[in-house]
Amino acid sequence: ALEISKLRRDTGLVTLDEGFVNTASTRSAITYLNGEEGILRYRGYPIEKLAEQCDFIETAFLLIYGELPTRDQAEKFRSGIREHTMIHEDMKRFYDGFPTHSHPMAILSCVVGSMSAFYQDSIDPNDPYQVEISIYRMMAKLPTIAAYSYKKSLGQPFMYPNNSLNYCENFLHLMFATPTREYLVDPDFAEALNLLLIVHADHEQNCSTSTVRMVGSSNANVFASISSGINALWGPLHGGANEACVRMLERIANDGGNVRKYVDMAKDKNSDFRLMGFGHRVYKNRDPRATIIKASCDKLLGKLNLDDPLFEVAQQLEEVALKDEYFIEKKLYPNVDFYSGVIYRALGIPVQMFTVLFALGRLPGWLAHWKEMHDNPATRINRPRQIYTGSPERPFVAMNRR
Numbered sequence: 001a002l003e004i005s006k007l008r009r010d011t012g013l014v015t016l017d018e019g020f021v022n023t024a025s026t027r028s029a030i031t032y033l034n035g036e037e038g039i040l041r042y043r044g045y046p047i048e049k050l051a052e053q054c055d056f057i058e059t060a061f062l063l064i065y066g067e068l069p070t071r072d073q074a075e076k077f078r079s080g081i082r083e084h085t086m087i088h089e090d091m092k093r094f095y096d097g098f099p100t101h102s103h104p105m106a107i108l109s110c111v112v113g114s115m116s117a118f119y120q121d122s123i124d125p126n127d128p129y130q131v132e133i134s135i136y137r138m139m140a141k142l143p144t145i146a147a148y149s150y151k152k153s154l155g156q157p158f159m160y161p162n163n164s165l166n167y168c169e170n171f172l173h174l175m176f177a178t179p180t181r182e183y184l185v186d187p188d189f190a191e192a193l194n195l196l197l198i199v200h201a202d203h204e205q206n207c208s209t210s211t212v213r214m215v216g217s218s219n220a221n222v223f224a225s226i227s228s229g230i231n232a233l234w235g236p237l238h239g240g241a242n243e244a245c246v247r248m249l250e251r252i253a254n255d256g257g258n259v260r261k262y263v264d265m266a267k268d269k270n271s272d273f274r275l276m277g278f279g280h281r282v283y284k285n286r287d288p289r290a291t292i293i294k295a296s297c298d299k300l301l302g303k304l305n306l307d308d309p310l311f312e313v314a315q316q317l318e319e320v321a322l323k324d325e326y327f328i329e330k331k332l333y334p335n336v337d338f339y340s341g342v343i344y345r346a347l348g349i350p351v352q353m354f355t356v357l358f359a360l361g362r363l364p365g366w367l368a369h370w371k372e373m374h375d376n377p378a379t380r381i382n383r384p385r386q387i388y389t390g391s392p393e394r395p396f397v398a399m400n401r402r
């Protein structure tokens with residue numbers, strides 16, 4: 001409900017829209033999303049076409065710079081990214097200070113935040129050259145920083161990036177190779193990862209992207225803004241949903257696989273249990289990203305033929321919930337995170353890394369929005385108003401009378 005309150009004459013009308021359900025925070029030319037019809041386009045191109053024809057780096061270029069790259073532009077972008085894949089050796093010492101079982105998202109946001117300290121020659125938001133370098137640095141170093149957070153949890157040595165591999169292959173190498181064992185990247189794994197990164201690359205004014213714009217609107221640098229976006233992404237109602245989804249599937253599998261019991265529990269208003277990976281704030285018909293990666297998920301599971309009860313539970317849950325009146329009436333369909341969690345599991349990515357993978361995918365969107373916001377001369381610092389609901393003025397009570 002939209003509540004309108006008349007504040008003092010000098011501030012005019014203030015609208016209250018809890019959760020920004022009907023309030024646009026900005027104009028943007030990056031992503032078009034129609035939740036009723038299940039349409040998603042980056043810079044005018046349907047997500048289905050990009051997923052079919054592009055790789056993640058071309059998609060990132062499109063989002064950030066507004067046009068699909070020519071062959072030369074794509075090559076320049078790729079080689080620029082390759083140039084920056086290593087992180088400063090001193091940054092690695094950060095990892096020593098984290099407790100072994102730290103959540104990788106906690107590490108990711110801290111280490112990305114520290115980039116403002118390590119790369120001081122690219123933190124001036126008003127210098128286009130520095131901004132450009134910071135975009136390359138972010139794209140190049142995030143996979144390295146992300147994979148090191150996983151290596152830290154295993155106590156394994158960090159691998160140097162392998163620049164003869166493509167973006168997704170290199171990430172899998174950083175995650176799974178060791179100094180004593182080469183990791184031969186399965187092309188189907190790299191392809192599935194590439195697809196997942198593309199479908200996650202932008203989603204207009206979601207919580208983390210709005211956070212990046214909000215922080216950036218104060219003229220904070222790219223690294224500081226992206227680090228804030230990573231923290232916003234972590235919550236289970238946003239990027240943390242894929243992890244929460246697989247943990248829920250594990251719980252159901254360990255509880256005998258009784259899917260119906262959990263569907264009923266999600267419908268019970270006295271329980272705070274929700275089916276993770278179902279429902280979406282904007283898509284009230286179908287999530288087009290879910291359709292794309294469901295196909296990839298089915299293909300991968302078919303190829304791998306893994307003996308994992310969790311995949312069976314996922315399939316049953318999808319079937320039961322899609323036929324259930326409650327889910328039909330409330331238009332709660334599996335969202336992208338339902339299938340992405342299952343694919344990550346099939347790829348052997350540990351569950352605590354799922355949201356980190358989401359961050360890798362969303363990075364170009366964050367960068368594109370930071371840049372769009374910053375390049376727009378009409379941008380003002382984001383500063384929402386509030387409707388005050390506290391006490392009216394009251395007399396101060398001295399300590400000895402409280």
Ligand code: ACO
Nearest residue numbers: 237238239241266274275276277278279280281330335337
């Ligand atoms: N399971 C059971 N009931 C649900 C679910 C669910 N997953 N999602 C929504 N509902 C119900 C709510 O209880 C509510 O019922 P009511 O009308 O009787 O009160 C109704 O559907 C509407 O739900 P809201 O929470 O008001 O919808 P909102 O748009 O605020 O929330 C959200 C969307 C957060 C995604 C929600 O559907 C949810 O919690 N889903 C599970 C978490 C999840 O999968 N998040 C990932 C989102 S995708 C992404 O971030 C990439």
